[in-house]
Amino acid sequence: MTKRIIAIVFIFICTSVAWAVLGGTIFQRTYDSGATSSNRVASTWGTPQNQAPPTASFTTQVSKKQETLENGKKIVKTITEDHITPLPLENSNIDVNLDLQHRQKGLLWYSTYKVGFSGVYGFRNTSDKEQTVDFQLQFPTAQAIYDNLTFTVDGNSVPISNQNSAATTAFKVAAGKTAQLAVSYSSQGLNEWRYSFGSADVAQVRDFTLRMKTNFKDIDFPDNTLSPSEKTETATGWDLNWSYRSLLSGYQIAMVMPEKLQPGPLAGKISFFAPVSLFFFFFLMLIITTMRGIDLHPMNYFFLAAAFFSFHLLLAYLVDHVSIHASFAISAMVSVFLVVSYLRLVVGMRFASREAALAQFIYLVMFSYAFFLKGFTGLAITIGSVLTLFVVMQVTGRIRWAEKFTIKPTATTVNTPAA
Numbered sequence: 001m002t003k004r005i006i007a008i009v010f011i012f013i014c015t016s017v018a019w020a021v022l023g024g025t026i027f028q029r030t031y032d033s034g035a036t037s038s039n040r041v042a043s044t045w046g047t048p049q050n051q052a053p054p055t056a057s058f059t060t061q062v063s064k065k066q067e068t069l070e071n072g073k074k075i076v077k078t079i080t081e082d083h084i085t086p087l088p089l090e091n092s093n094i095d096v097n098l099d100l101q102h103r104q105k106g107l108l109w110y111s112t113y114k115v116g117f118s119g120v121y122g123f124r125n126t127s128d129k130e131q132t133v134d135f136q137l138q139f140p141t142a143q144a145i146y147d148n149l150t151f152t153v154d155g156n157s158v159p160i161s162n163q164n165s166a167a168t169t170a171f172k173v174a175a176g177k178t179a180q181l182a183v184s185y186s187s188q189g190l191n192e193w194r195y196s197f198g199s200a201d202v203a204q205v206r207d208f209t210l211r212m213k214t215n216f217k218d219i220d221f222p223d224n225t226l227s228p229s230e231k232t233e234t235a236t237g238w239d240l241n242w243s244y245r246s247l248l249s250g251y252q253i254a255m256v257m258p259e260k261l262q263p264g265p266l267a268g269k270i271s272f273f274a275p276v277s278l279f280f281f282f283f284l285m286l287i288i289t290t291m292r293g294i295d296l297h298p299m300n301y302f303f304l305a306a307a308f309f310s311f312h313l314l315l316a317y318l319v320d321h322v323s324i325h326a327s328f329a330i331s332a333m334v335s336v337f338l339v340v341s342y343l344r345l346v347v348g349m350r351f352a353s354r355e356a357a358l359a360q361f362i363y364l365v366m367f368s369y370a371f372f373l374k375g376f377t378g379l380a381i382t383i384g385s386v387l388t389l390f391v392v393m394q395v396t397g398r399i400r401w402a403e404k405f406t407i408k409p410t411a412t413t414v415n416t417p418a419a
């Protein structure tokens with residue numbers, strides 16, 4: 001019995017080493033290709049976006065006198081300089097529509113989204129005469145496309161030019177009047193969308209409203225950002241509203257896109273955890289066969305360990321081609337089939353289809369599926385382990401283990417000489 005346990009432990013250790021190698025390979029495949037895939041997704045879809053409000057200003061020429069020395073004589077010259085006067089932003093009325101569309105590259109899912117942005121901004125001409133005001137909207141990122149870009153001032157369409165990753169236009173605004181600049185575009189980005197108030201430090205905004213619609217339920221606001229003033233759940237997502245009369249803040253408005261279950265890292269974690277599943281399975285098999293007097297050779301345990309390993313090996317390479325849930329189901333069915341079809345030849349169909357199949361389903365399939373339960377994986381496995389310990393302790397409480405581990409003497413035949 002002792003030699004058998006030592007052999008089983010050796011098989012367990014060798015299989016654990018194989019799982020460690022497989023798990024390391026999965027993570028290497030995931031993150032080596034992930035760096036390349038991330039750049040490819042960013043180049044074709046876009047990068048995280050951070051939209052700032054447009055600016056408005058007018059330029060006036062200011063004359064000033066400047067003294068210079070020429071041939072030892074003081075000469076006074078009059079020079080003209082451009083003086084840029086910014087217009088204060090009186091109000092902001094913004095609508096944002098976020099449409100999440102996950103994309104998979106290799107073993108990773110990326111949180112890509114489409115965004116529809118429109119805003120109406122009021123700028124007041126503080127001078128005492130009509131000015132030609134230059135309006136400028138800085139694009140949220142240079143790595144993106146901007147479709148249906150439109151500018152209107154007081155309801156009038158204006159031509160747009162592109163300068164240094166910004167859309168610009170000019171329009172005459174009467175003295176003391178407030179011009180309403182309306183901008184809109186469609187774009188796409190990655191991972192998160194932000195709206196800043198136009199300053200890297202503390203900024204002041206007045207009469208500000210931003211309405212955001214999402215097509216996803218799992219909303220998340222990053223640290224050091226503003227929470228919405230109001231939020232209403234819809235059939236497909238949320239309607240969020242940020243509304244301020246006069247706000248002084250260094251924070252931004254931001255939304256982090258929810259992530260899908262990552263097939264590569266998940267398969268790697270399941271592989272690293274696999275020795276725990278095999279330990280419980282071997283433990284139960286040893287207890288049951290010892291109680292029933294079933295003779296399972298260490299070679300039988302070797303093939304059972306190989307059947308367990310096939311689950312993780314198949315899962316590791318199926319996730320490249322089909323969804324993680326389908327990969328998990330196929331791998332589980334193949335592994336259970338290998339164990340049941342093998343043990344029916346060794347000890348019979350009843351034991352293979354009942355005790356062995358049930359133990360494999362619990363400790364391989366269910367324990368592995370616990371990794372799909374984000375935040376509850378450890379608790380689910382702990383509960384399963386404690387219940388297993390309780391059941392085994394109750395069932396084996398009356399067993400005399402000293403007798404089970406006693407080496408029984410083998411009978412010898414003594415030949416007596418004939419008389």
